[in-house]
Amino acid sequence: MDRRTRVLVVAIVVSFIAFLDGAVINVALPAIAAELGGGLMLQQWAVDAYLLTLGSLILLAGSLSDSFGRLRIIRIGLYGFAATSVLCALAPNGVVLVIARALQGAAGALLVPSSLALIISTFPHAEQGRAIGRWTAWTTAAFLVGPLFGGVLVDLVSWRLVFWINVLPIAAVLLVMRALGRDEAHPGRERIDWLGAGLGVVGLGGTVFALIESSRLGWGSIGVLLPLVVGILALVAFVLWERRAPQPMLPLSLFAARNFAAGNLATFFIYASFALGPFVMTIFLQETGGFPATFAGLATLPPTVMLVLLGSWFGALSTRFGPRIFMTTGPIVVAVGYLLTVSVQRDLNYWAQFLPGILVVGLGMAMTVAPLTSAILGAVDPARAGIGSAVNNAVARIAGLVAIASIGVIVGSQLDVDGYRRAAVAVAAFLVVGGVISWIGIRNPPLGAGAASAGTPTAAPVPPSSDSSPSANE
Structure with a gap:
């Protein structure tokens, strides 16, 4: 297997893992709530905890990939995704599951942009279209098989297997990556917008917390109003900061x-x-x-x-x-x-x-x-x-x-x-x-x-x- 083939396999498997995990979660939600309790609120958090860190960190992850090397960021993301998948599978209660899902989303943010960027940086321009076409076809397959595959696992075994299945392909792709060596950090890398990333996470986190918990605590509760105000202020600060940041995460x-x-x-x-x-x-x-x-x-x-x-x-x-x-x-x-x-x-x-x-x-x-x-x-x-x-x-x-x-x-x-x-x-x-x-x-x-x-x-x-x-x- 030559280097380009290995890169394509790595990019496909890495993306497939992240997308498959996203495609199977919906069918597992009722079983998760039935075992761990928490009802609709836990089901919301099981999805939104992942989306919160994924959505708020994906731009930062793209910068990290450009600055510190695609292979390095993918490896970190894979180890993180494996560890957090195990934590999700072993979660004894809803709180642990939600925390694990948030960490899993952060790891997924490292995987998603880096996999396609790895193809772009490896294949010559004339071959990129075909390579990305194959990447798209395989990753789309995750959304086709995900709901059915997840449903079978939930019905025949347990919802926990939905998370355990991530470990084997991660181990396999890490073995394939060994032959690719290590890439060097970009010597002229731009400054990472850590402040923008932090404001984005706080802003989205506070707002989402208020929206979800309002049905339980009520809009007049300090436990809802305080996160909502903090979240809105952080989002405003995020926009103001991105207007003046030297290398903004969001241009x-x-x-x-x-x-x-x-x-x-x-x-x-x-x-x-x-x-x-x-x-x-x-x-x-x-x-x-x-x-x-x-x-x-x-x-x-x-x-x-x-x-x-x-x-x-x-x-x-x-x-x-x-x-x-x-x-x-x-x-x-x-x-x-x-x-x-x-x-x-x-x-x-x-x-x-x-x-x-x-x-x-x-x-x-x-x-x-x-x-x-x-x-x-x-x-x-x-x-x-x-x-x-x-x-x-x-x-x-x-x-x-x-x-x-x-x-x-x-x-x-x-x-x-x-x-x-x-x-x-x-x-x-x-x-x-x-x-x-x-x-x-x-x-x-x-x-x-x-x-x-x-x-x-x-x-x-x-x-x-x-x-x-x-x-x-x-």
């Missing part, structure tokens, strides 16, 4: 481009729904519909399959006709799909009450994802495509983080039939807002002048997972 100058600014604002609302929708649907199918975890994984799989089958076609159409119409109609089609599921009854009939809506959701997602990425990266100078991609991925992750944190405000303390209906309407509302923002804010580039091609590797996330998605943070 605000990127948002001077209209399509980049409008596209990321649309991303926030669209990906909030892409995270919240599958989260509530998977839990509802198991806890209220009585589905085993395996069947719940199968039941929510059609949108991912349709995204894989139709995404490239809609990407090509957006290159031909411009992304604006697809970014507008796609989210609205997804919204219609979720509204079709509000006919759900206590005596659930999946084929009549859920499947039609889920198929419409898949069609709308396929219409949306590639054009969205095309519009955003097409607005960024090619030399800054890596950081532009990372920003868009961070926005998508943070959107999911906030959406899932808000579920208690939307549905109350449990996902019964009425709670699911409220959640589906909220998801549809987010999507319509995203579509309207796209129509108002997005402008089609001149023909032949700049939209990222549908065949060009970009940061297009695979949205059915609420945890993580492919990132092109070079």
Whole structure:
């Protein structure tokens, strides 16, 4: 096996591990809550603790990768991911699980940007497209097999095996990496924006804590108000600091481009729904519909399959006709799909009450994802495509983080039939807002002048997972 082949194998396996872990967690949530207690609040934290550290540290991780070497950062991330996976699997209570998930998200942030950056730095430009195409195909497979695989593990063995399965592939990829040696730190590396990273974590952490705990403590509680105020102040300080930082983690100058600014604002609302929708649907199918975890994984799989089958076609159409119409109609089609599921009854009939809506959701997602990425990266100078991609991925992750944190405000303390209906309407509302923002804010580039091609590797996330998605943070 030559060096390039080893690099490709490492990049694929590393990303597959991170994405598979994100794809399986939803189907395991009811079993986790049944054993550890904590109800919906624990289920929220099991997802959001991971998203919090992943979303807030992914930009920092990209800088660390550029500065200290991709292989070094990947190794640190793999050791951290293995250790935290074991801690998740052994968690005796919900508190330990949430802490372990937060640490696991931090390790995942080291893996996601470094894996693709390793391909970019190893393969010559003429071979990058093919290599990244193979990377994309394999990592997308994680989202296809994840829900079904996770459901089988939960039903036949235990939810704990969902975390134990990470250890074996991590050990294998570390062995493969031994032949790659060690890379040297970049001698001219830029200063790391540690203050920006800290403010981002505190800001998101305080806000998310308040959103989740408000359903238990109430908005008037000091335990909610204090974290909320601290979180908001930290986020304001983060923006002010990024405006003046010598090497900002988030270059605000990127948002001077209209399509980049409008596209990321649309991303926030669209990906909030892409995270919240599958989260509530998977839990509802198991806890209220009585589905085993395996069947719940199968039941929510059609949108991912349709995204894989139709995404490239809609990407090509957006290159031909411009992304604006697809970014507008796609989210609205997804919204219609979720509204079709509000006919759900206590005596659930999946084929009549859920499947039609889920198929419409898949069609709308396929219409949306590639054009969205095309519009955003097409607005960024090619030399800054890596950081532009990372920003868009961070926005998508943070959107999911906030959406899932808000579920208690939307549905109350449990996902019964009425709670699911409220959640589906909220998801549809987010999507319509995203579509309207796209129509108002997005402008089609001149023909032949700049939209990222549908065949060009970009940061297009695979949205059915609420945890993580492919990132092109070079």
